[in-house]
């Protein structure tokens with residue numbers, strides 16, 4: 001049986017916006033947008049991998065909130081799982097320190113303004129549904 005390697009993608013949310021990151025490497029992925037994150041290491045939980053990757057790549061202190069249902073095949077043997085995440089109080093703002101050369105906070109209306117990696121599109125669509133639901137819930141409170 002071929003071993004699957006989980007890649008955890010963070011749907012980092014703040015003020016109803018989603019953070020998108022533009023890859024700077026490798027050449028075949030450079031220029032395309034993704035959810036920041038990376039491979040889960042042996043013995044590591046996906047949530048811990050998410051926190052580690054966001055610290056390394058963006059210089060932030062974040063926490064995983066909840067899994068976005070679904071799993072999306074990438075180039076074998078990788079499979080993408082997504083968690084929503086938020087910045088911890090006192091965290092720095094995200095900076096493209098590693099693997100990315102640009103970051104954008106996207107409102108739901110702006111989500112499709114960036115050129116997502118094809119394999120991320122279904123995961124982003126699922127995340128958007130949650131962002132919309134959150135915005136609707138927020139609209140009920142003053």
Ligand SMILES: Nc1nc2c([nH]c(=O)n2[C@H]2C[C@H](O)[C@@H](COP(=O)(O)OP(=O)(O)OP(=O)(O)O)O2)c(=O)[nH]1
Pocket residue numbers: 007008009029034035036037038039040053074075078080099117119120
């Ligand atoms: N992080 C991340 N990687 C993705 C996404 N979509 C997608 O196809 N990938 C691919 C790119 C890589 O081939 C693979 C793993 O991502 P990575 O390069 O960020 O992983 P990593 O930080 O652990 O990598 P490494 O340099 O430490 O080996 O998954 C995505 O939304 N987020």
